[in-house]
Structure formats: C-alpha cells, structure tokens
Amino acid sequence: DAGVTQSPTHLIKTRGQQVTLRCSPKSGHDTVSWYQQALGQGPQFIFQYYEEEERQRGNFPDRFSGHQFPNYSSELNVNALLLGDSALYLCASSFTGTLDEQYFGPGTRLTVT
Amino acid sequence: AQSVTQPDIHITVSEGASLELRCNYSYGATPYLFWYVQSPGQGLQLLLKYFSGDTLVQGIKGFEAEFKRSQSSFNLRKPSVHWSDAAEYFCAVGAGNYGGSQGNLIFGKGTKLSVKP
Numbered sequence: 001d002a003g004v005t006q007s008p009t010h011l012i013k014t015r016g017q018q019v020t021l022r023c024s025p026k027s028g029h030d031t032v033s034w035y036q037q038a039l040g041q042g043p044q045f046i047f048q049y050y051e052e053e054e055r056q057r058g059n060f061p062d063r064f065s066g067h068q069f070p071n072y073s074s075e076l077n078v079n080a081l082l083l084g085d086s087a088l089y090l091c092a093s094s095f096t097g098t099l100d101e102q103y104f105g106p107g108t109r110l111t112v113t
Numbered sequence: 114a115q116s117v118t119q120p121d122i123h124i125t126v127s128e129g130a131s132l133e134l135r136c137n138y139s140y141g142a143t144p145y146l147f148w149y150v151q152s153p154g155q156g157l158q159l160l161l162k163y164f165s166g167d168t169l170v171q172g173i174k175g176f177e178a179e180f181k182r183s184q185s186s187f188n189l190r191k192p193s194v195h196w197s198d199a200a201e202y203f204c205a206v207g208a209g210n211y212g213g214s215q216g217n218l219i220f221g222k223g224t225k226l227s228v229k230p
Binding site: 092 | 117147149154155156157158159162203205216217218219220221222223
C-alpha cells in the first residue's frame with residue numbers, strides 16, 4: 001500500500017516564475033492538505049481540499065492556489081515566486097469523517113533563486 | 114489565538130538516558146494533540162496522538178506522552194533513548210472546523226534531538 005507520494009523531490013526556480021507541485025494521497029484517503037515548512041520552522045498550513053474544493057485555508061496569499069482531481073490527487077500552484085517561498089512543501093492526506101490522523105508525504109524541496 | 118510552544122530548540126542526551134520533550138499549547142476547546150518526528154530530508158511520521166480519555170498515551174518506538182489540562186502541556190517522554198531517535202520532533206494541535214484530526218494542524222517550531230554515544 002503506497003503512502004502519500006509527492007513530485008518532484010527537488011525543484012529550483014527563479015524569482016517571478018510559477019511552480020506546480022503534485023501529491024497523490026494514501027490509498028482510501030479523500031482529503032489533501034498542504035503545508036509549508038521553512039528552514040528551522042514547523043510546518044504551516046496552507047490549505048485543504050475535499051471533494052475537489054478548497055474547504056479550509058491558512059494565512060497565505062492568493063499567489064498560492066490548488067486543485068484536487070476526481071481521483072483525489074492534488075496540485076499546489078505558486079505564482080510570482082518570491083525568495084521567501086523557498087521551503088519544504090508537505091502534502092498530507094486523510095479520510096474525512098474519521099478521527100484518523102493525517103499522513104504526510106516526504107515533501108518537495110523548492111528553492112527560489 | 115491557537116498556538117503551540119516547544120521551549121527547547123535543541124536537546125542532547127546520552128544513549129540509554131531518559132528523554133522528555135516539552136510542549137505547551139493554547140487552544141480554547143478540548144485539543145487534539147499530536148507528536149510527529151521528522152528525520153533529515155523526510156516527511157513527518159506520527160508518534161502518538163491524544164483525543165480524549167486516558168491522559169497518558171502510548172505511541173510507537175517506545176514513546177509516551179501525558180496530557181495535563183491544568184498546565185496546557187503535552188510532554189513527550191522515552192525511558193531509554195537509542196541513537197536512532199536522533200531527529201526533529203514536532204508537537205501539534207488540531208484546529209479548524211472539521212474535527213481536530215482533519216483540520217489544519219498548528220505546529221510548534223520543533224525540538225532537535227541529538228544522541229551522544
């Protein structure tokens with residue numbers, strides 16, 4: 001049973017560019033959450049998708065957007081990249097309606113130069 | 114505002130010694146509390162969680178944590194540390210409108226654990 005997978009593993013972009021990160025949830029999960037983890041910090045919640053809609057959002061600007069597909073996989077898009085967007089982006093999946101915890105993927109390391 | 118504080122940025126213990134990592138939270142309702150571990154370059158792995166009931170919870174790898182409502186604390190303990198426990202440890206509280214385990218997690222800044230041979 002594959003856990004949460006994310007692609008790519010690493011990514012280098014230039015300031016002002018746009019980036020798309022991808023996440024496949026654990027089998028049986030229907031909810032995907034995205035977190036940003038800056039160096040030396042704990043993860044910060046970006047947003048959560050359920051039934052192909054954003055249902056919760058953290059304190060992140062509109063440059064951060066996402067999508068969930070019918071197969072429950074998800075994308076995180078960041079426009080107009082800033083140096084401060086350099087971080088590890090973590091995807092977590094869960095099954096809504098249970099008390100089960102969120103399962104995290106290995107993350108995508110984004111470097112903005 | 115909801116928050117999690119981990120007072121210790123870095124802790125070093127000798128292999129075989131006991132360990133306690135501190136976590137304090139601020140949350141208006143009954144909290145859903147978690148401890149996660151992160152090895153270098155890896156994602157987060159759940160060690161244990163508290164939702165309700167017995168305030169002493171057992172987790173994987175020999176870890177346990179005790180919920181103390183009066184102190185707003187959820188400290189992580191292990192009686193005998195192994196070299197493989199060296200990692201970063203994060204305490205988190207579940208928030209949001211969809212149940213504490215499903216909502217957004219609010220994390221502390223983490224405690225890095227080093228283990229001396």
